[in-house]
Amino acid sequence: MSKPIVHHIPVCPFSQRLEILLALKRERDAVTFSVVDITRPRPAELLRLSGGSTALPILETADGVLKESLVILRYFDETFAGTPIARATPYERAVENMLIAMEGDFTSSGYRLVMNQDKDRRTALQDAVLAQYRRLDAFLATHNPAGTFLFERFGLAEAVFTPMFVRFAFLAYFEGFELPAEGCERVRRWRDACLAHPAAQQVSSEEVVKAYYDYAHGAGNGALPAGRARSSFVFEPHWRTRPWPPKDKYGPGATDAELGLLPAG
Numbered sequence: 025m026s027k028p029i030v031h032h033i034p035v036c037p038f039s040q041r042l043e044i045l046l047a048l049k050r051e052r053d054a055v056t057f058s059v060v061d062i063t064r065p066r067p068a069e070l071l072r073l074s075g076g077s078t079a080l081p082i083l084e085t086a087d088g089v090l091k092e093s094l095v096i097l098r099y100f101d102e103t104f105a106g107t108p109i110a111r112a113t114p115y116e117r118a119v120e121n122m123l124i125a126m127e128g129d130f131t132s133s134g135y136r137l138v139m140n141q142d143k144d145r146r147t148a149l150q151d152a153v154l155a156q157y158r159r160l161d162a163f164l165a166t167h168n169p170a171g172t173f174l175f176e177r178f179g180l181a182e183a184v185f186t187p188m189f190v191r192f193a194f195l196a197y198f199e200g201f202e203l204p205a206e207g208c209e210r211v212r213r214w215r216d217a218c219l220a221h222p223a224a225q226q227v228s229s230e231e232v233v234k235a236y237y238d239y240a241h242g243a244g245n246g247a248l249p250a251g252r253a254r255s256s257f258v259f260e261p262h263w264r265t266r267p268w269p270p271k272d273k274y275g276p277g278a279t280d281a282e283l284g285l286l287p288a289g
Contacts, residue, residue, distance in 0.1 A: 029056045030096070031070055032081040035235045035257070037131075037187030038093035039081045040226050044183045045097055047223035051104040062246035063255040078245075094124070097183065110180040119167055123174055123181045126163065130156040131188050137201070138194050141242045143274050150201055157203060161211035169210065172217045186218040191236070193229035198240040198273045234263045237283060240273040249277050254285040261287065 032039035039057075046052045060070065066078050073089050074082050083090040083099070090096050101109045111117040133156045137149040168174055174181045195201040203212050218224060237256040241249040246257050256269075266284030280286055 027054060027056045028086075029058050029084040030081050031058045031060055031073070031084065033060055033062055033257075035227055035231060036080060037191050040187035040190065040224075041093050041097055041183055042081060042100065043226050044186060044224050045100050045109055045180075046104075048109050048178070048183065049100070049104050049106045051100075051106070054104060055100075059259075061259060063258050064246075094184070097180070101180065109183065111175065116175065120174060120179065120181050123160075123163055123167075124184050126156075126159060127184050127188065130160065130185070134188065134192050134195055135239070135244075137199055138236065138239050138273075139242050139244060141274070146199070150199065153195065153201060154204070154208075157208050157211050160214070161208050164214055165210045172213055174214075178218070178221050178223065182214075182218050182221070186221070186224045187227075189215050189219055190224070190227055190229070191232055193232045194236045194240060197229075197233045197271060230268075231263050234266050234269060234283075237269040237278070240269075241277045251277065252280055254280045256283060256285065258285060261285065 030039070030042060032042075034057075042055075043052065043057075046055060060066070060080055062080075066074075070082075071078075073084060074091065075089075077091070079091065081093060081096065083096045090099060098110065111120045133149070133153045137146075137153055140146060140149050164171075164174065173179065192201075203215075235257055238244070238247065238249055238252075243249045243255075246255050248255055261284055267282075269283055270278050
């Protein structure tokens, strides 16, 4: 095998983590990215590599297969030359890992909100997302109150969280969720700097909103909402050619035609 192969979904946040880290290390071309269409059953060869799991990304190396994006992230950091992205000292690495450990609850809160179909739960779920932002704000204010990133530069924690900040464009679009003007200044500074970083421009807000429309109607991972024949995650027609979807996720869902999902001709 000439290069490691990452089997991935291009718009997936867990895949974007890997692309961000490789960009930081200037090693993007050292890895082959093999695109998986999640609107179709997984190929038998991919299931063989993954041990039957459909979760992505997975990394195929000459030594074997690695799974879990955080595992692959650290593997790349340790494998490729150049400045390590993770912190060098044990204490700073521990602080970094404490912040990374908060990502799961943060991400889950956002996905619960975007996939919610019950308007009566909307306020409580929005409050839950805000509570996660406030946890991050308090952590950053404790460890680097006057800074922008967790430490002096965009590092491993930023590579972990930035794809989620990108995906949470679906919360702004479908839920009207925004951070309050006061009370989250430190995490807002961090989030905005992460989103603007040159190494983190693989996926746009427009692509997220269009691809994740089905999530906003309760159907994730390539599943189809009722009455639809084509997933919003299809590769063709390309997302750039599609209209912006309706913002009202609690009303009737748009049709394949209204979403621009029907093939030309």
